[in-house]
Amino acid sequence: AQTVTQSQPEMSVQEAETVTLSCTYDTSENNYYLFWYKQPPSRQMILVIRQEAYKQQNATENRFSVNFQKAAKSFSLKISDSQLGDTAMYFCAFMKRNGNNRKLIWGLGTSLAVNP
């Protein structure tokens, strides 16, 4: 069964510094998608970044980048130049595909606090 593990329930970082959030997953599939979402106190689930497993290049979106290690089944998120608005819960998710069916399998999340 696919599982997603986020080993850091809480983290904090000083404004303008860099922080890395960890995620590992388990799957026997070879072609799949991984996502990071953030959920601020407003409750809105916001897409941060997507990684296609067939791509060797790590995905980057502005200050957000991933370190995707397919063999190790690791998918960490790096936030550079942290801002106060980055304070949120961060969820790692794996897209499970079964024929025509789709669903996201979620980690339990990491609560990130960016301190001024």
Added chain:
Amino acid sequence: GAGVSQSPSNKVTEKGKDVELRCDPISGHTALYWYRQSLGQGLEFLIYFQGNSAPDKSGLPSDRFSAERTGGSVSTLTIQRTQQEDSAVYLCASSPGGTSGLGETQYFGPGTRLLVL
């Protein structure tokens, strides 16, 4: 364009009552998902709709839960005879459809917080 919208934003109900939660996906998105987010269980998949195909209902926790999607657009999640353990945030998401990374990417609504007293 407009994002995914959900209504109501919050719902308080009494145990045993039925509730309906609504989701309006992003225009043109063919896939629609419902998830439940609760303190004890994290985020759980409930149901998946894709176009005119039969939905994947494998995540519905009991037969008190049902969902429909009319005209390939708006979806309603219905919980009958609500129980206190149904209290959670119900999130709806839509995706463009197709097997590309972009097509598979889900965009979420703001959720409905349900409290069963």
